[in-house]
Amino acid sequence: MIEFFNVSVKSKNRLILREINLKIRKGEFVYLIGKTGAGKTTLLRLIYMDLIPTAGNVLVDKFSSSNIRKREIPYLRRKVGVIFQDFKLLPDRNVYENVAFSLRVIGKSRREVKSRVLSVLTQVGLNHKRYHKYHMLSGGEKQRVAIARALINEPFILLADEPTGNLDPEASKDILNLLEKINKSGTAVCMATHNYKLITWAPHRTLLMEDGFIKQEIDPDNLNQILEL
Helix, strand or coil: EEEEEEEEEECCCCCEEEEEEEEEEECCEEEEEEECCCCCCHHHHHHCCCCCCCEEEECCCCCCCCCCCCCHHHHCCCCEEECCCCCCCCCCHHHHHHHHHHHHCCCHHHHHHHHHHHHHHHHHHHHCCCCCCCCHHHHHHHHHHHHHHHCCCCCCCEEEEECCCCCCCCHHHHHHHHHHHHHHHHCCCEECCCCCHHHCCCCCEEEEEEEEEEEEEEEECHHHHCCCC
């Protein structure tokens, strides 16, 4: 589903990622861990092709970084949902409008928009707050709206970049439980996190990044190895 072949990224003569080889399979849940600057966000950006590698190739479904055209990137991004630490919601719109926005941009009918938005809001437990404005929501609720927006086009993978970074422990656990539920329904998840305790709550394949490369793959059954990092 997603493959990296000897991928490197250089910026201003600094090597940010180096010789990454990686495969993420259909329906898999993968954690990316490592210190700030290790390359986690850069790796995620390569998957939704916000960056093109300096060397090597990234394959995402039928798209290849080596020959993708600029006009094809929006079609790729409809297949890849992205969730950010700071939510990136539209503060002047309510929950429903934030989730509906991306469907309207691609010309879906009003009936299609309503049906799909109500479905994903129910999935994330926020249908009853669909008319609430941004300032009326807790941090955990804002992230649920962001997850609903990422799900709206039925992507095959969700990329979550520190999705619990601005949340308290209880809200963080709720978001992780939601991502687990989404994953069990068949959507792959790749989550970058500094919160190693989350991984002990829900163990999955875990990749430790350091200085721009994947240093090791940590056995999800060996939780002590994660907590000692």
